[in-house]
Amino acid sequence: MVTLHLSAADLGRTVLRSAPSxxxxxxxxxxxxxxxxxxxxxxxxxxxxxxxxxxxxxxxxxxxxxxxxxxxxxxxxxxxxxxxxxxxxxxxxxxxxxxxxxxxxxxxxxxxxxxxxxxxxxxxxxxxxxxxxxxxxxxxxxxYWETIVAAVHADRAVRGRAIGDVGLDRVLRDLSPHLHFTPTGETYELSYRCAFGADVGLSPGGRGVTLVPSYFVPQPAVLDDPAGPLVLTYPIRPARRELTTNQPLAHLLGRTRAAVLGVIVDGPSTSQVARAVGISVASASQHTSTLRQAGLIATHRAGSSVLHTLTPLGEHMLRAGRPS
Incomplete structure (x- = not known):
């Protein structure tokens, strides 16, 4: 069993990545x-x-x-x-x-x-x-990248909404069937069964934890970079359908633009879209502009950020472009 011993400071610095590595x-x-x-x-x-x-x-x-x-x-x-x-x-x-x-x-x-x-x-x-x-x-x-990105982004969106609804404690409890979150007095334990069968304890020491959701990894794994936060990658919930290239939508819109449409499910900003798809902010801005002109997304400003959401037409196209 690998166990992360987390302090309140670690929890405060725990973040959940929105894009796959x-x-x-x-x-x-x-x-x-x-x-x-x-x-x-x-x-x-x-x-x-x-x-x-x-x-x-x-x-x-x-x-x-x-x-x-x-x-x-x-x-x-x-x-x-x-x-x-x-x-x-x-x-x-x-x-x-x-x-x-x-x-x-x-x-x-x-x-x-x-x-x-x-x-x-x-x-x-x-x-x-x-x-x-x-x-x-x-x-x-x-x-298969657009399908992988959309699956990871959707999983992260669910967790992000849950943080606001029920708090980080509940999110960590339900993050993955492979992970176990247990409050122990003033500290917290986040653990998973190790393939080696060994018992290992790690303490971030206030650096926090970066949670990286993954489509392909079979089980959680820790990567400890002393110069940064401790990284814990974990498998997202098993997909219900076969991994495909999502070709119908990619053929219609182009692979990158289809991927951009796929990640706009929870009101991301332009920079968040860029990080999720793995493109530049300028390129993300061009693609979202085209999708907006086609009536597939809506855009509005919130402070210094520009946020994007799917329109009903965009939602329908995204569902129709995925295999049933």
Whole structure:
């Protein structure tokens, strides 16, 4: 059991991300390929993805085969939604960090010897890894990104409304069937069962917790960056339907604009739309302007923010564009 011991200060600094992390989803997708079983809604996705695998993806997939371990350098602390910026963080990983993470696994036989050049930080090996990540992303995550974003955003919207209705305490109790929240006097415990079967206790020490919802991760996991808040990623509630590319709506509006429409379910601002979809604020503004002119969304100003909501026509189009 992994248990986070939270103070009142930690609770006050606990935040819930509204957008998925592209590299977190990519890594979890890679691990899903090698699991004995996957949830029903991912079965067809896995079959399609396996059929689309190519040899050039191997440098990345080599690192995804361990169910209970994944390299920290492949999920840098930015947890951004834009692939290019996230890959730049991976490319900047110091050689010492690559060696420290990969060399012991190679020596233990958990990684193949061909990972050796990457462990040594050879530039050509790093380039091959980045190319492999781009190629795998295209078939496993990028093609489904608008559906993933919409699912994560909707899950977060439910939690956000619940904070106002019933408070953070209740939200943490109901956040995930994998997580258990227990007040213990003046402190609080947020725990989950660890795949290793070990008992681990962590205290953020007032840094707070950043909760990152994920479509692909099978169980919660903690990533502790001493320079920032403790990060806890957790799986959103299981989807009721198969993961699809949402092609009808993407064909009509374009993939990015369909994704923008998909995240406008709880009155986000333009900058929130940009973060959720992984585009620039200027691009988000252009897409929301087009959707507004088409009568699919309404826009109004609240202080310094510009907020967007779906119109009845937009709601109808979003429902009609998703598989039943």
């Amino acid at each position: 592209v590299l977190l989803e990519l890594g979890a997708a890679g691990q899903r390929l090698f699991q004995a079983t996957v949830p029903e809604h991912l079965a067809a996705w896995r079959a399609r993805t396996r059929a689309a695998l190519r040899p050039e993806m191997r440098p990345y997939l080599d690192l995804c085969r361990q169910e209970r371990w994944f390299p920290d350098f492949l999920t840098p602390p930015g947890f951004g939604s834009e692939l290019g910026a996230a890959l730049a963080e991976v490319a900047a990983t110091p050689t010492a960090a690559l060696t420290a993470e990969l060399r012991p696994r190679i020596e233990a036989g958990e990684l193949p010897p061909r990972v050796g050049p990457l462990a040594a930080g050879e530039p050509a090996a790093v380039r091959r890894l980045l190319d492999a990540m781009v190629a795998f992303h295209a078939v496993a995550v990028g093609a």
